[in-house]
Amino acid sequence: MEQYIIKGGKPLIGEVTISGYKNAALGIIAAAVMTDETVTIENVPDVRDIRVLLQAIGDIGAKVEYVNGDTVKICGGLIQTVDVDFDYVRKIRASYYLVGALLGKYKSSKVALPGGCNIGSRPIDQHIKGFEALGAAVKIEHGLICAEAEELKGAHIYFDCSSVGATINTMLSACLADGLTILENAAKEPHIVDIANFLNSMGANIKGAGTDVIRVKGVPKLHGTEYSIIPDQIEAGTFMFAAAASKGDILIKNVIPKHLEAFTAKLIEIGADVEEFDDAIRVRAEGKLGNTHVKTLIYPGFLTDMQPQMTTLLAVSKGTSVVTESIFENRFKYVDELSRMGASIKVESNTAIIDGVDKLTGAVVSAPDLRGGAALVIAGLMAEGFTIVENVEYIERGYEKFEYKMQQLGADMVKFDSEDTKAIKKFKLKVG
Ligand code: UD1
Numbered sequence: 001m002e003q004y005i006i007k008g009g010k011p012l013i014g015e016v017t018i019s020g021y022k023n024a025a026l027g028i029i030a031a032a033v034m035t036d037e038t039v040t041i042e043n044v045p046d047v048r049d050i051r052v053l054l055q056a057i058g059d060i061g062a063k064v065e066y067v068n069g070d071t072v073k074i075c076g077g078l079i080q081t082v083d084v085d086f087d088y089v090r091k092i093r094a095s096y097y098l099v100g101a102l103l104g105k106y107k108s109s110k111v112a113l114p115g116g117c118n119i120g121s122r123p124i125d126q127h128i129k130g131f132e133a134l135g136a137a138v139k140i141e142h143g144l145i146c147a148e149a150e151e152l153k154g155a156h157i158y159f160d161c162s163s164v165g166a167t168i169n170t171m172l173s174a175c176l177a178d179g180l181t182i183l184e185n186a187a188k189e190p191h192i193v194d195i196a197n198f199l200n201s202m203g204a205n206i207k208g209a210g211t212d213v214i215r216v217k218g219v220p221k222l223h224g225t226e227y228s229i230i231p232d233q234i235e236a237g238t239f240m241f242a243a244a245a246s247k248g249d250i251l252i253k254n255v256i257p258k259h260l261e262a263f264t265a266k267l268i269e270i271g272a273d274v275e276e277f278d279d280a281i282r283v284r285a286e287g288k289l290g291n292t293h294v295k296t297l298i299y300p301g302f303l304t305d306m307q308p309q310m311t312t313l314l315a316v317s318k319g320t321s322v323v324t325e326s327i328f329e330n331r332f333k334y335v336d337e338l339s340r341m342g343a344s345i346k347v348e349s350n351t352a353i354i355d356g357v358d359k360l361t362g363a364v365v366s367a368p369d370l371r372g373g374a375a376l377v378i379a380g381l382m383a384e385g386f387t388i389v390e391n392v393e394y395i396e397r398g399y400e401k402f403e404y405k406m407q408q409l410g411a412d413m414v415k416f417d418s419e420d421t422k423a424i425k426k427f428k429l430k431v432g
Pocket of ligand 1: 023024026093094122123124125126127128161162163164165166187304305327328
């Protein structure tokens, strides 16, 4: 098992470049198989969830070719089956975008039910509602979502809740349905806009993405394109919070500052310095930061995926802070680990009440999920002494070269196999 070892207490200083947005890339890769022509996608992050999805489309017959580190060419012209039932696919949540993509193109799909981070019950009723409204019959059988339609017809769909996944999935199928689909109460997150832009560049006709009403006029087929994915707002946010937590000074490059506004506002409110440039953002902090109240909301509210990083920063800020999680019910699992490092946090239902402590101390902790794991790394960077973060495979689902990027900023952080006690000892001796 691999683990990170971090010696805390060093400010992070320097520049870091943000990779392409994993959550956008997942939808875009699924959408890419909807044409028989070749699609070239740039700025694809090299993270585990993406590798799994690329393998899945490769295993059903799509041609996948890495042109260089972050550019991938995909050709869906040779797909032989709509049956995506591989063990490894169950491990990622976004495999379900293949339901929408294959249903749109072939009017049939069978995809293993999604796994992903255990941060709540994560139902898919709104996805099913979308497919059924377009005319598909949907069944859950033997752990698969099976969707089938003679033809797909545009429909007026009102989602019961704002769901990123259901909006994307229904939008995918609707692109190749007959007539106009109107999605109401659609999610507005930046990657919905990115995926809609990508589909439009393939010849789709989508208007309104980024608002809560999306109109999709079906087209008979899609064509090849070249497209570059937007930067990852969550990776950028994580480095912003790591800068503030370590009392550092980081220039974070390749970002869209507008997507980071909710994080910027909170950082400024608690006393950090944030400077925005066209496609970069600089975060600096000195001394103790202040307290605040945060509630996770749908975009443009404070993103649930940044809640663990925020709570961790507040764990060593002045006074009492309150963080309320309103999107997923099980997203405070990392708090027990933070408590082992000396944090004083009480979780009551969906709210964490944080009493800022003077300092955290290094401990052996275990990443419970992707973003909770990233938060524990931030805790390790702040803590006195050594922190070991176990289960780094969760973190690697969504952060490209995480320890390398941290090292470039001066962090004493390395990844080791937990069996490799010699290397661990050597690292400890080296950094003191
Ligand atoms: C996506 C993101 C995830 C982020 C989340 C919220 C991707 C690959 N993942 O997840 O990182 O944390 O948005 O910003 O983009 N819901 C239902 N029924 C459904 C679908 C969702 O009740 O059919 C509920 C969920 O339980 C949750 C809320 O809607 O409470 C939002 O979920 P959703 O936006 O669908 O999240 P994901 O698409 O899974």
